[in-house]
Amino acid sequence: MxxxxxxxxxxxxxxxxIYMKEIPFPIAEPDEAIVHVKATGICGSDVxxxxxxxxxxxxxxxxxxxxxxSSGVVIAIGSDVKNIQVGDRVSIEPGQSCWACGQCKSGRYNLCPDVKFVGTPPTDGTLARYIAHKASFLFKIPETMSFSTAALVEPISVALGGIQRSGLVFGQPVLICGAGPIGLNALAIAKAAGAYPILVTDIAQHKLSRAREMGADLVLCCQTSWDGKEVARRIRGLMGEVEEGLEPEVALECTGAQTSFYAAGYALRSGGVLMEIGNGHxxxxxxxxxxxxxxxxVRFLFRYINTWPLVxxxxxxxxxxxxEEMITHTFKLEESVEAFLLAADPKGGSVKVQIVDEDEDEAE
Structure with missing residues (x-):
């Protein structure tokens, strides 16, 4: 023990x-496990x-x-749990669906009306030392994978879900609006899928530098004084430098900003796909x-479906x-407030901020 x-x-x-507080140690239901959370990334939705x-x-x-x-290590399991054991290192899929409604039965469990998605009201999240979670939404990770990398599966899954719904195929010219974590994850997946060229936009030069390092073919640093049509004109101009008349066929909008949505729409080739991934007003x-x-x-995304094994x-x-290089800052669990202050600061220079709890529990 x-x-x-x-x-x-x-x-x-x-x-x-926001503040830190002591909370009760969780009690596992028969189908749940108790996880010592080792790493948690801060998402824009948290902020x-x-x-x-x-x-x-x-x-x-x-x-x-x-x-x-989040990711962590299993320290206890409920009486009905068969897929994991105490000591397993796991990545946590945060949405716990009912598996009984029509949406779940049809395979679209992300649309389950009774889903309990941790960290989304009214369900408490994973930024705690210990949590209870349905074991069917815990996925074992290899010993060679760090907890920090395993905690990236959730934001990667958001980007993957958007790309899957967009229908992106090999060789398509792609526009990615936003070089935050979701946009950069979308870039990594689009590169792996063979999209070309990939153009990434943002208003922050340090994020576009990161996109360049990750293989973006083109980048555009947008000025806040530009309207959507001006941004679109410049996007098309850059694409046209690669090949005359070339226009984006798929736009992955990862910011939720109205100007960015406009730009994506106007920049697209007629008959193209505008995939809205970002959360805006x-x-x-x-x-x-x-x-x-x-x-x-115009297509929309709500989270993801069956992405954990693939990612x-x-x-x-x-x-x-x-x-993995998107993780620019790491804080201890006790420093979570400071971590959020940095993540919320547009001038702080962060891309992905993670909170870790590296200390082991004491042997009895």
Whole structure:
């Protein structure tokens, strides 16, 4: 037996505060396992829940533990658990679906109306030392894989889900709007899929430098004074330097910003696909007539489906070049507030901030 240490967690409140607090040690249901969380990445949605109090219909109406990009080690299992054992190192898929509704039975479990997605109101998240989680959503990782890498499976899965829904194929010219973690993960996957050329946009030069290092063929540093049409004109101009008349056939919009959506739509080749991955304001203006008259398909994404085994296999094989290097800053669990302050600072120079708990529990 291991003697667990004090269970602490990072909490946000309806009035936009964040703080550390001690929480009870979790109790596992028969189909759950208790995980000592070793690494957790900070997502833009975590920052939004803290700063704005909600995303769409998900509203922070009570104190809630944040976090959903995590990995760890299993320290106890429920009586019905068969797929994992105590001591297994695991990556955590955060959405726990019911497996009984029509959406789950049809294979679209990401649309389950009763899903409990950790770190999304009203469900507490993984930014704690110990959590209980459905064992069927825990995936064993190889001994050669670090917990930090295993915690990247969730943001990689978001990018993969978007690319799968976009229908991207080998050789297509692709536009990626946003060089944050999702955009950079999309870049890694698009490169692996053989897209060419890939153009990445952002307003932060240090993020575009990272995109260049990861293999972006073209980058565009957008000025905040440009409107969507001006951004689109410059995108097409850069694409045209590769091949006369070349235009993006797929746009992966990873920011959620209205100007970026406009730019992606106007830049696309007629008949192209605009894949909206980013989380922006709930209500936005779109260039409906322009997109309609050019038969641009606009598609949306809600998380992912069955991505964990695939992403873990690709990471283990080294097929997603540069994704680990996106982790620019690491903090201890006790320093979670400081980690969030950095992640929320657009001038802080971070790409992916992770929080780790490296100490082992004491043997009894």
């Amino acid at each position: 291991m003697k667990p240490r004090k269970n602490i967690a990072l909490v946000t409140t309806p009035d936009h505060q 939004k829940f803290w700063k704005t109090g909600g995303i769409g219909d998900y509203v922070v109406s009570k104190d809630i533990v944040l976090g959903h990009e 709930n209500e936005q203006m779109i260039p409906l007539q322009n997109l309609s008259m050019r038969e641009v398909d 873990l296999r690709m990471l283990s094989a080294g097929k997603l070049v540069g994704v």
